[in-house]
């Protein structure tokens with residue numbers, strides 16, 4: 537399992553990306569890369585696509601796709617990175633009039649005279665064959681030992697607020713592990729908001745923008761009690777669950793109240809390895825989650841529908857887990873001959889999520905702000921006594937990933 541996980545990390549930079557980074561002028565002259573002879577690129581025009589052999593990969597590039605992805609000035613706006621070309625105007629039976637390979641570029645002349653010029657590196661990087669092999673987001677999946685032995689450093693408030701290198705390191709930790717910490721934050725809602733905004737935009741929800749809650753049952757949800765909460769992800773009842781959950785415990789005078797963290801993707805990968813058919817059910821059967829609240833001040837009825845595990849179809853990478861047994865709603869979207877199999881699959885995932893060795897327990901104290909990837913890492917809480925006050929907020933995932941990409945991180 538661990539071997540597999542580290543492969544997924546190394547897959548971060550694809551074969552083609554690494555090759556493209558080399559100096560090809562030298563290579564063309566020598567035709568030799570570290571002892572390997574580089575075969576020249578070759579082209580075959582098939583009925584509906586062009587077959588390109590380049591640096592060890594064989595790609596099939598559909599003619600309509602090629603015309604659609606033309607990067608000439610009239611087809612593509614490089615200032616805005618948007619397509620100019622009207623895809624609706626491409627002849628669906630289009631075929632090149634003429635093709636040639638020149639200086640690691642493919643040049644196509646289309647009927648009517650338009651010319652397209654594609655770098656072979658770009659094609660390799662953007663072809664289906666290239667994408668199928670690469671990981672969208674490299675991650676280090678963990679159980680308690682793996683996480684603890686990684687000795688992931690927390691950021692400190694001062695450096696975090698002033699240094700971009702520190703923010704980049706924080707984001708890298710967050711992307712790899714799905715959790716990241718900032719320490720020594722002043723124990724106020726304002727400072728929590730500031731530390732959060734350093735990362736990205738706050739996502740306002742029915743709970744507010746910044747929320748501060750205690751066990752006062754002010755809302756129709758057990759989070760607002762002293763009860764223990766089993767591992768779960770939040771806002772499963774949104775079609776797009778919140779991307780990040782931020783928690784800062786401003787005060788706790790009493791006992792208990794530790795938080796539990798479990799890497800949902802670690803558990804999901806174990807299920808995939810042991811019972812691919814269970815993994816398949818969990819990633820295809822749509823399930824409803826629901827939040828119904830009706831009292832004096834609050835009227836909410838949220839419904840979110842989607843499978844427990846969400847995967848990219850082309851490379852089977854998991855990108856989102858919705859797991860909240862409290863908020864899971866009536867199952868009426870599955871025929872009876874599938875229901876029991878789904879429960880068996882769900883039980884297996886639950887057992888993996890509940891293995892004690894997968895549980896990371898932490899006591900949040902004033903000053904320690906945790907960012908949790910709510911699409912990946914479950915959180916829970918131990919029952920507590922006394923006054924416990926937690927503040928925090930949600931972030932939307934797109935904005936956080938965009939920030940990370942801005943630092944050159946793969947996300």
Ligand SMILES: C[N+](C)(C)CCCC[C@H](N)C(=O)O
Pocket residue numbers: 743747749757758759768769770771772860862863
């Ligand atoms: C975090 N905050 C206390 C504001 C909201 C808690 C929401 C809890 C809900 N059952 C869910 O899982 O989404």
Ligand SMILES: O=C(O)CCC(=O)C(=O)O
Pocket residue numbers: 759765770795915916917926
């Ligand atoms: O009280 C806690 O530590 C967390 C409760 C919870 O699950 C939530 O607010 O989403």
Ligand SMILES: [Fe+2]
Pocket residue numbers: 759768769770915
């Ligand atoms: Fe929660």
